[in-house]
Amino acid sequence: MARRRSNHRFRRVGILLVAIVAGGLLWREVSGSPSASETPARVVIPRGASMRAAADSLAAHAVVGSSRLFRWFAALTGSERAIKPGTYQFAARTGYAAVLDALVNGRGLMHTIVIPEGFDLRDITPLLVKTLGVSADSIQAATTDTAWLHRLDIPTPSLEGYLFPATYSFPDGITAREAITAMLQQFEAQWKPEWTERARAMTLSRHDVMTMASIVEKEARKAEERPLIAAVYWNRVRKGMRLQADPTVQYALPQHVERVLYKDLEVDSKYNTYKYAGLPPGPIASPGAAAIAATLAPADVPYLYFVARPDGSHEFRTTFDEHTRAIAQIRAARRAAERSQGRSSP
Template sequence: MKRILLITALVVAAWFAYREIEGGGDASAASDRVVIPKGASMRAAAESLSVHDVIGSQRLFRWYTAAAGRERTIKPGTYQFPSGAGYGYVLDALVTGRGIMRTVVIPEGFDLRDIVPVLAKALSVPEDSVRVAVTDTTWRRTLNVPAPSLEGYLFPATYAFADGITARDAVKAMIERFESVWKPVWDERVKAMAISRHDAITMASIIEKEARKPEERALISAVYWNRVKKGMLLQADPTVQYALPQHVDRVFFKDLDVESKYNTYKYVGLPPGPIASPGEASIAAALAPADVPYLFFVARADGGHEFRTTFAEHQQAIVEIKGAARKARVPVRESRRP
């Protein structure tokens, strides 16, 4: 009787070990992300895999990797495995790097000229495939974007994309992040301000490029909305930078002649669309401008701005800032706003 029980126990143990090694379950589901640090041992990797329920037995997995002679060849990275993946699949992924998530960082203020090459490189896809995705008519129609691209709607964030993801699916994820960040209360603000969401994102993108100090976002928003209401030219340097065929760090007077609807030194009102991807704070500022009468601002050497209501006050602020800069021997950016 004892022999029968022992044999039964061994058979059951062998069956469970076989199931553990071979895997099973829903291949369409995925595990949590598992981070394998650089220089991690197989023991440490097995612990992480066990914590995230990728494997059931650390000891059995280490035995399997040792038997395969591949316990010292794992690649670091962030992985995601199919649910119920077998030990062979998991080990092969760790050794070859298959399954490593592609991490992409899109900073606030990046425009498509920045995003396209970064995304293409991270996904190992041609830049043209990303350009096609960001001009997709389906996405533009879904978002009600009256512009030729999704500029401004690829939300700036850190993304972890599964290995092998297409450019279109990556763009879809970025759009979904944008939609998840957009708040219902913002729809109410859009309605109250008698503007469109596209207008709001366009303004937010300009604020994103202008603001160096977070506390100034609402003030910059107020200046531009006040100018819109009065029918004044926005005269926003970042829109000229966007209109130029190549990026420039600083706008000169010669650049103001560029022929483009994005040149707010020539055309009244908002440009046709966003000029970059704004973050949540800039979107909030675009929809909640400060209650101030300012129509002008000029940059200080510390990255902040001086805000003024009249042209005479603005001119005086420029003189004072230049004088302070000369005393401190600090260069100051020339303002092109009237």
């Protein structure tokens, strides 16, 4: 009898120990132990996703240790049907409580925004306003931040051209200044030491490089033509010729136009390179890495002119007479194509 009581007591102690260990493990999962040294995981919760699908995704990204336990915890708290869809960012082993709180209340939501090459502040501002819910005034304040202007040695009043084109993921609630800072930090990260050496060899400041690169970015439609377009403009600069770059006129106008007309060439602005020789005061858009590289490694050609073909490629010429003939040939080909299309139409 005494032996049976002893065995029963041992079983109760064993069960108690198992319960304590299991409770400790569960508590660790619930409270979590986020790792600051690991790259945060980005988890997408699609609209209409079930708790099972969400938990499986969280477990696959090592945000939670067990999909089944996380679902059980969500059911225990009555939150299994209250999660919000979106893109979240979590550290590994965040903990069930914190993850569930983020999913239910939309905390940790990420907003993805794509800044294409060749966008200027007039293009970027409405994207940030719409995606991040910040005001246009706050963006203007951030892009005229004198601390960054001094840090990047920018002589113009704004950070135009230095918001590096890329895909960004910003957390919900980010401020305009924080978003702009991230873009500027991306620019600094992308700028290569060899570009600095090359600019020095060409006796150019980084601002000169970024200004020319922005024009090359706006003009080039074919990647292989970037060095050629850069060569044309640097050749014109060396000869003291006006750049006569249409994108600079488009930038100088109060509203964007798809096509520059003769009347537009009269706009009185230092950015109007039909009126003023040399580079404009600063970039007219945000150039990508390829345009910057081409600007610093222009093709070794004597061209001074180019004209666009209908497909976006260009004809390059050295003399004005050759350029004039190229324009006439392209216009004639365009008219012939239009007549041919007209005849083939029903």
